[in-house]
Amino acid sequence: MHDSLAEPQDLEDAARYVLHDPREIARVLQSLVEAGALISAHIMPGGLPCPTALLDVDVDGNVLVDGNHQESINQRIVTAHHLTCVSQLDRVRIQFRLQDLVRVDNDGRTAFSAPAPASLLKLQRRELYRLQLVPGPLVTVQVPAVADRDPALQVRVLDLSGGGLALAVREEDERRFAARTVLSDCLLRLPDIDPMPVQLEVAHVSRRDPPPGAALRAGCRFIGLSPHSEKQVLQYIFRVERQRNARERRAV
Numbered sequence: 001m002h003d004s005l006a007e008p009q010d011l012e013d014a015a016r017y018v019l020h021d022p023r024e025i026a027r028v029l030q031s032l033v034e035a036g037a038l039i040s041a042h043i044m045p046g047g048l049p050c051p052t053a054l055l056d057v058d059v060d061g062n063v064l065v066d067g068n069h070q071e072s073i074n075q076r077i078v079t080a081h082h083l084t085c086v087s088q089l090d091r092v093r094i095q096f097r098l099q100d101l102v103r104v105d106n107d108g109r110t111a112f113s114a115p116a117p118a119s120l121l122k123l124q125r126r127e128l129y130r131l132q133l134v135p136g137p138l139v140t141v142q143v144p145a146v147a148d149r150d151p152a153l154q155v156r157v158l159d160l161s162g163g164g165l166a167l168a169v170r171e172e173d174e175r176r177f178a179a180r181t182v183l184s185d186c187l188l189r190l191p192d193i194d195p196m197p198v199q200l201e202v203a204h205v206s207r208r209d210p211p212p213g214a215a216l217r218a219g220c221r222f223i224g225l226s227p228h229s230e231k232q233v234l235q236y237i238f239r240v241e242r243q244r245n246a247r248e249r250r251a252v
Contacts, residue, residue, distance in 0.1 A: 017123045017163055017221055018203060025120045026061040028094060033057055035089055042084040043076050061116030074110050078103055095121040130161040131237045141167060142187040150176060162234050164221035168214035177202050177218040190236050199223040
């Protein structure tokens, strides 16, 4: 198993990459079945890892999971609160939780059936790196007005990655950034680049380490970002990182 799959990902930090649409989740799970992908299932509580694989996904997204050759492990799975399952497909990290597992017979072999997971993390390697922008260059997102009482907002970007960004949100604007809210027709403004149309989905809102002048951090993921726009975002991240590294080397 690849080193990156040794432990489950902190979902709070990766929440912007979590899928909630049952159809999208079922498609990803079916891809794991078709690829015969190895899965590291962490039995919770305790975190005991054991290798397994998805055997089948039905039309409702319910899954069939391979059992273990050790009966003691199968007994642990039966009594587990849940399994945190981690895998990798085409260099994309996949993570999901299975609960209410039921032991079943699958052509003479032990297997476990479970309801479809409510969410699934799909995280590409290039999305792991986040460029911290505070302190640093001013990058903003313009959120359009949605009603007379909700004027257009110019919101500072706190960090940026190939998969999303975090915004500094004032207390009075919190209701516009509730989790699962889709922010359409936004404009991402990067220095020296024309304003970039983007659509965002708010993945989580946190009061942890808010920047000066803001009360909240809203982690958002890009929805349907075009390849050209994604390339511009990544090029900007690499350019700023190179400039920072050059300054650090001169300061030594």
